[in-house]
Amino acid sequence: MIRYLLVLAPVALLATPARAEWMSGAQLHEACSAKAPVDRAMCLSYVIGVLDGFRSMERPPKVPDDVSAGQVRDVVAAYLASHDEAQTLQGRTVVKAAIVDAWPDIQPKVAPPPKRKAPAKTTRKPRRRG
Numbered sequence: 060m061i062r063y064l065l066v067l068a069p070v071a072l073l074a075t076p077a078r079a080e081w082m083s084g085a086q087l088h089e090a091c092s093a094k095a096p097v098d099r100a101m102c103l104s105y106v107i108g109v110l111d112g113f114r115s116m117e118r119p120p121k122v123p124d125d126v127s128a129g130q131v132r133d134v135v136a137a138y139l140a141s142h143d144e145a146q147t148l149q150g151r152t153v154v155k156a157a158i159v160d161a162w163p164d165i166q167p168k169v170a171p172p173p174k175r176k177a178p179a180k181t182t183r184k185p186r187r188r189g
Contacts, residue, residue, distance in 0.1 A: 082150035084139065091136035103132045109154040118167040120158040134161045 082090075082105055091102035107128050113119035122131055131154075138157035139145055145153045159166055 083146070084148045084150060084153045085146040087135070087150040087153055088139040088146050091132060091139060099132075102136070103128060105150060106132045106135055106154055109151045112151065113155070118169065120155050121162065121165045121167065122158055123162060123165065131158065134158070 087102065087105060090098045090105070093099060093102075110122070110128070110131065135154055135157045138160060139153060142156075145156065148156075
């Protein structure tokens with residue numbers, strides 16, 4: 060019985076829940092530009108997760124229907140390689156910027172905010188005290 064507990068205890072520790080964490084642009088660049096298949100798979104998984112998250116937005120960035128998730132990953136990797144400043148941003152911001160940069164013509168147009176009317180000028184007579 061004790062042998063079984065000694066074997067099962069480490070297995071139970073492995074079954075802890077995973078934590079979702081933010082990824083920085085630098086971390087995303089490292090994963091997307093790596094040669095190791097595990098790192099590139101992590102980059103692809105992150106990009107897919109961000110794309111799924113975009114679906115909940117009112118005006119999500121659009122990707123052409125014939126583009127695969129792997130192609131989006133390559134677009135993100137190329138964007139990070141050519142935009143050093145993107146490494147200081149959050150990963151999801153980088154993914155959005157890369158998509159908008161790669162396919163600007165199909166992005167939803169954002170309407171400008173409505174113009175506010177200037178308040179009507181009223182001329183008040185000064186109050187007399189006294």
